[in-house]
Amino acid sequence: MSQTKKTQIISAAKQLLAEHGIENIKVNDIVKQAGVAQGTFYLYFRSKSALIPEIAAELIGELLQIQREKLSQVVRTSDKIDIIIDTSFEVSRSYRGLLSLCYSGLAINDELSEWERIYEPYKTFIEEILEAGKAEGEVTQQIATSSAAQMMISLIEETTERVHLHEDETEVPHEKEQLRTFLKRALLHV
Amino acid sequence: MSQTKKTQIISAAKQLLAEHGIENIKVNDIVKQAGVAQGTFYLYFRSKSALIPEIAAELIGELLQIQREKLSQVVRTSDKIDIIIDTSFEVSRSYRGLLSLCYSGLAINDELSEWERIYEPYKTFIEEILEAGKAEGEVTQQIATSSAAQMMISLIEETTERVHLHEDETEVPHEKEQLRTFLKRALLHV
Amino acid sequence: MSQTKKTQIISAAKQLLAEHGIENIKVNDIVKQAGVAQGTFYLYFRSKSALIPEIAAELIGELLQIQREKLSQVVRTSDKIDIIIDTSFEVSRSYRGLLSLCYSGLAINDELSEWERIYEPYKTFIEEILEAGKAEGEVTQQIATSSAAQMMISLIEETTERVHLHEDETEVPHEKEQLRTFLKRALLHV
Amino acid sequence: MSQTKKTQIISAAKQLLAEHGIENIKVNDIVKQAGVAQGTFYLYFRSKSALIPEIAAELIGELLQIQREKLSQVVRTSDKIDIIIDTSFEVSRSYRGLLSLCYSGLAINDELSEWERIYEPYKTFIEEILEAGKAEGEVTQQIATSSAAQMMISLIEETTERVHLHEDETEVPHEKEQLRTFLKRALLHV
DNA sequence: TATGAATGAGTCTTCATTCAT
């Protein structure tokens, strides 16, 4: 039951965060939206900025879970990349701008390591895919999986954010295609 | 002469911005550092947040100028990419974190178009390089220059920021190399 | 209990307002005098200028209540006018200058209608007296009660304010007498 | 020539004062409107608040001059009152709200005596009219001319301001008529 | 006289956080 309150708060925060920026939402807004009292917030979060990592973690977790699921039966790395891009676009759409807000929010608060800790499992997930791809001979040996995973994640994230911020859905397919091409050229054997 | 004051303010702001985040610096700090009065700030900037675009513009301008100069005698796109990466790392080092702070600052203030206006010239510069590379048969026809330029810029920026935030100079050469490989694979003919 | 805080603030504000002008008192002064925190002020008032109407309303309410009471057993309009003048002088003395400050405060903030809404009940009260006087044949039919009430209120208010601002109590009886004569000549049958 | 600058400033201030309140106009607004430099203001006025009395004096002077002129050939006090009311309405219309702003401006600045000094000549002018009316047997002996003059001025001023602030020109004739009746009943023999 | 860039004290308002109930 007490978990309910926390969940309500996180949901409310996610919603507001996606609409406005981190600096533009007040604890007051969140609790109002969540339908709980001001003080309740501090029962579950040490401070306002402690909220961001939790949301980020939830987001990444969600993304990871969806992708794990969708990739379970997929074999070719090329297909995996397609799916990763597609799901990223979908998740990013519903959280419009939230990821980069999380990022800047964390960066601002000098909690870089916190951020990395949260991103860790996702990065590992991508690394494993690339590693497997290398083993299969599909992914180039030229690039270190750690760096490549990082660049791949950044590029996908940045592109999805950018595209969605533009609010012009018509260019989505083209940008997605470009991203696909770019990534595959960089990572896969010709 | 009155330009001096504005310059002083921008310099001070750049310095402080690189050290702390945008939300962590006060107008008061900036003017103190700049050696001008509180009111003087508002003589040259409509508000605190109006400062960011100006700094960003200056930064981009600087980057653009340096790269234009260094690339003037270079022919091969591959070499151009090397130089762009190198100079980006250098500029980014001296402005440690400033670019992404500018970005988040702008994103927070919903001034996306302002941000794009500022980035415009740099993006065009990169596009022209890629276009020329296509003409020379060095750059792949597979990718649209506009998208490619955007992705290239994002990737370089994100990587430089990330590497510099880690404050571990030893990994710079490796990351730089990885970035080079990644980009060239994506953009150039094999 | 929470009403207490608001009451404290209004009391403090009334006191300070009577001593200084609206533009000369700071929110800080008010809360210090009231013994509450800075933020508490904004819990009960949207802004500093939102305070004035509330005080004005309270003042008018007080004046109205006193006069209603004192006039309950009085029959002749002439006597009623005497009592209205007397009580106005008394109330005005204890709020020295406050009424006109309220007025200017409102006028400055372009909230004329707000001001009229507040004055409404008092004006109605005076109108009813004049109407009753007309029915009794004591008040002249020459003048419309609405206009007459307005003029009567203005004249009394202006005179009391003026007299009290002079801080020379010796002239009060004379001015009061003059006001009485003036008003009765204007309103009553000879 | 230097008088020109001062005149420009006063004109600009009158205009702005009539549109906004005293507290809402800045020296900057005035000088911009006047087309002079910021510093020029302080060449002619000790401070911002020193401007109000000058404007008030000019206004009163204007009113006085007009009325003196119009009354020069008039004999009956009743007619004089009509003319005074009419001209007051006219002048007040073009300075919509300015008089009361002057008043509150001065009251706020505790310069009551200054205000009275400025009003002095006008009050004397009205007193003389009433005195003459008494001599002619037209004005009642019941009321002291000093008090009566003051009340008459206040009432006219308050009424004109009120009517003009309402911006409903259709009620002007009725209110004017009511004022006329009220004043004549109060001051003249039946 | 005239200018207008520069000043900086002054104040409103916000909002994360606390704590008595």
Added chain:
DNA sequence: GATGAATGAAGACTCATTCAT
């Protein structure tokens, strides 16, 4: 656990006034 009234530090911004030119 839950509440929400109360807190008060913090900071952006204003604007009358000055003064070097």
